[in-house]
Amino acid sequence: MAETRLIQGRYQLLDIIGRGGMGEVWRARDTSLGRLVAVKCLKPIGPQHDASYLSVLRERFRREARVAASLQHRGVTVVHDFGEYEGILYLVMELLDGRNLSQLLDDSQPHPLPVADTVDIAEQVSHALAYTHRQGIVHRDLKPANIMRLTDGTVKICDFGIARLGHDIGFTSRLTGTGIAMGTPHYMSPEQIAGGLVDHRSDLYSLGCVLYELATGAPPFDHDDAWAVLVGHRDTPPQPPRVLRPELPTPFADVVLDLLAKAPERRPGDAATLATRIAASRARMAAAGQVPAGAPTARIAAGPATAPVASAPAVDPDLPRWARHITTGTKAMGSGTVVEQPLDRTAGLTGAWTGPHANLPEAPPAPEPKRPTPPPGVLDRLAIRHHAGLSFARLGRWEDAAEVHRAVAAEREQALGPDHPDTLASRYEIAFTLSRLGQPAEALREYGRVAEGRERVLGPDHPETLAARQESAYVLSQLGRHQEAHEVYGVVLAARERVMGPDHPDTLRCRHNLAFNLSRLGRLDESYRTAREVADARARVLGALHPDTLVTRYEVAYALGQLGRSEEALRAYREVAAAREEALGADHPDTLAARYEVGISLGRLGRSEEALTLYQGLTADRARVHGADDPETLRARHGLGVNLGRLGRWEEALDEARDVCVIRERVLGRDHPDTLVSRREVAVCLGWLDRWPDALTAYHEVASARARVLGPDHPDTLASRNDEAQCLERLGRHEEAVAVYRQAAALHHGAPPRDD
Known part of the structure; x- marks a missing residue:
């Protein structure tokens, strides 16, 4: 040209x-x-x-x-x-001003990069990957030439999506006779080489190869022959990096070796976990005097670049460190190491062959609050504790997670101020844990505080503000306030479409939630249509087997079931189960959840023998994978018991319901919704066995517990009152039954119950 x-x-x-x-x-x-x-x-x-x-x-x-x-x-x-x-x-x-890592390695030959630089690059790249992976985007061609280090020390990943485009256009070279896409063989994961499923863990392996080269001066399998390189990735354990560079700190060398695990499941679970480990290892290395406590401050010399490079705004050296490294993203991690690039609102995406693309609206500048200068070292310590809270959450230890996030939020508020993004990130996590602990009202108040703070600091249309608003809508739905949730979803969706576009993953996630909430409002046709549209869009943008696509296809199946289209729902759930098994594996929780819904659909169609067989297998698989007392194992056992009853095997059904109820009470608590569902199933079985006095006792216990936990006018409470009244009728206690019916009807219509 x-x-x-x-x-x-x-x-x-x-x-x-x-x-x-x-x-x-x-x-x-x-x-x-x-x-x-x-x-x-x-x-x-x-x-x-x-x-x-x-x-x-x-x-x-x-x-x-x-x-x-x-x-x-x-x-x-x-x-x-x-x-x-x-x-x-x-x-x-x-246009970036800096050099890619391949050039930096060439500049440093015959020596590898300094340890402090390598650790800093590792931490920044892991945070960038954590962000992109949360968007459902995998790079697939991570290598030194695709990672830039700018003159101010910022590290950027380049060429997202370009590797797949190159493969489609036909630029990717191939090994003769193998049919294996070569890509960049020194940094390919074993699953890429085998042509298997590639997910975010493939990027982690490639990052391990990059870090190995930065730390030792050579990739883990440095052969001239491409086939030998691929065989090395597939079959040969890498030589420990400390063998090549003994002064490399052990904590960091261990991280690199874990990234290079052949099996994806043996690598760090995700890039956020990796960032936590790197931060912790750097803290240990700093304590041992092996690396500086903070990020390296030396700037690199600018030079010719083989990747796009340029005009990132210079970091003001007079700003405190926390102001230069504020973390934002779909869920802010508060690590103090990376900054979200502000959205360029001055030019839209033109793309002549796709038609004109309207410019995005101008957003008002966010006010700049006064922020106190925190004591040295405080932010790093709080970032590590914040990540520890996230780790507890990933393990389902919600009480521990909540305790950690409350403590970190209090210290961040004192050190940084109540509206600092890191303080609000901790507040967001507190709300998230509260919703998982069954405290939606408290979660709603906390999300409201976060949304208001983010709106003041970041603006009403910032992705972080919208994330908090969207979670507020989710919690409103948990509280049964579906119309309010619908209104909030509508406002958030309009903003996301305006700022991000209709096909952005976050926009589609909001539309998915809207479809879910529409079904709870009884607007089933709208729910079905919206879910179908989102499923099609996610398949187009993310791929047919992407977990988010399959979640929405699952919601389509749910809507079909609610519409009474049970045969279609059964087919849809089976398709989702098969797709999840292919994409995620047979034992993945999402695959097992789809199998559970297949059983529900079979039961609705009166095919209880098939449902019983399915639930027997599902119970065994759940127990093997998650344990006999896991809530999902108990859910499968509950389904098994229900279908025993449908087959008229009521004594067996009663034994199963009682056993599940006892375990749920011990594991989840006496008043947990699942425990109350089991106690109601016990009552149902007792009724079918003509043991109505015992059934009445059980129904009354369920109704009283639901009134206490959910409120006297909650739909589930009112349904339990009707169960109780029907049982009284069976016992010939008609006047008492009428009184209970009247009380339930008055509460349903919002009138105070009458004493007569």
């Missing part, structure tokens, strides 16, 4: 700053906004492809580019625009 060539009449190409297998990277000027940008021009699409293939390819490019453009995080290169010009697909990105 000739120098001074103008793309779309807007981007003036100035000079090439990089070439690769997929095309060229140019330094360019955006003549509309008067700023320098980087333009990546992919190789022209060859004539060997037919028109239908090219149409699919262009749509794939549009989708991948939009996903890349949706990423807003300091650790990810910003994509400003994309499109096609004279047969050339192009991306317009921020």
Whole structure:
């Protein structure tokens, strides 16, 4: 492409700053906004492809580019625009001032990078991956050349989605006779090599390869022959990095080796967990004097770059450290190490072949609050404790998580102020734990505080503000306040569509929640239509087997069941179960949950023998995977007991219901909703066995407990009162039955119950 060539009449190409297998990277000027940008021009699409293939390819490019453009995080290169010009697909990105890690390694030869730099890079990249993985996006080609270190020390990941585009266009080389996509063999995960399922853990393996090279000077399997490299990744344990570099601190070397585990399940569970481990290992290394306590402060020299590089705003050295490293994202981690890149609202995504794309609305600038300067070292210590709280939550230890987050929130508020993003991140986690502890009213109050604080600091349309609003709606739904939840979802969805676009993963998540809430409002047709639309959009944006896509397909099946379309619901649940088994594995909790719903559908269709067989197998699998006393194992056993009753095997059903009720009372508590469901099932069995006095006692216990826990006018409480009244009728106690019916009816209509 000739120098001074103008793309779309807007981007003036100035000079090439990089070439690769997929095309060229140019330094360019955006003549509309008067700023320098980087333009990546992919190789022209060859004539060997037919028109239908090219149409699919262009749509794939549009989708991948939009996903890349949706990423807003300091650790990810910003994509400003994309499109096609004279047969050339192009991306317009921020121009970065720095060097990629491959260049830094070349500069340091024959020595590896300093330990402090390596640890800092590891921590920043892990936070960036944690953010992108939460969006459901996997890089698939993480390598030193795709990671930039800017002159101010910021680390950015480049080329999200480009690896898959290259494969589709045909730029990816292959091993002769194997059919294995080569990609970059020195950094490929074993599952990539085997052509298996690739998820976020593949990125973690690739990051392990990168860190190994930064720490030792060479990749873990450094052979000239590509096949030997792939066999090494697949079959050979890597040499411990301390063998090559004895001064490497043991905590960090252990992290690298864990990332290089052959089996994905043996690696760190996710990038957020990895970031926590790196922060903790750096703290231990700092205590031992092996690395500085803070991030490295030395700046790197700028130089020619082979990836888009440029104009990130310089960090003011006079600002306190916490002000330079505020963490934001879908769920702020408060780590003090990365900053979300603010959304560029000055230019929309044009993409000529996709039609005009309207500019995003101007958002009011967030006020800059006065923030106290925290004592040295406090933020790092609080960040580690914050991550410990998140770890407790991942283990389901909600009480422990709540205690940690309350303590961290109190200290952050004292050190940083009540509206600092890190303080609000802790408050958000407190609310999250409260909702999981069955305290939705308290959770709602906490989410409200977080949303108000984030609106003051970040603005009403900031993703973090919207996240808190959306969680408020979820809790309102938990409280049975579905109309209020619907109204909040509507406001959040409108803002997400306006700011992020209709196909952004967060927008689709909000629409999914809206579909769920519509079903609780009894608006079943709307719920079904919305869920179908979201499922189709998620399949288009994220892929047919992405967990979020399957969650929405699950919701479609639920809506079909509520509409009485049980045969369709059964087929849909079976499809979800099969897809989850393929994507996640047979023992994954989501796969097992779909199998449970298959059993529910079979029961509704009167196919109780099939349902009983399914629940027997599901109970055995749940017990094997999660334990005999796990709530989900007990849920499967409950389904088994219900179908025993439907088959007329009431004595067996009663024994099963009593056993499950005793365990649930011990594990979950006497008044837990699941315990009360089991106690009601005991009453049902007693009634069918004509033991009505015992049944009445059980029904009365359930009604009283639900009134105490849920309130006297809650639908479940009123249903229990009706159960109690029907039992009284069976016993011939008609006047008492009428009194209970009247009381329930008065509460249902909002009138005070009459004494007569």
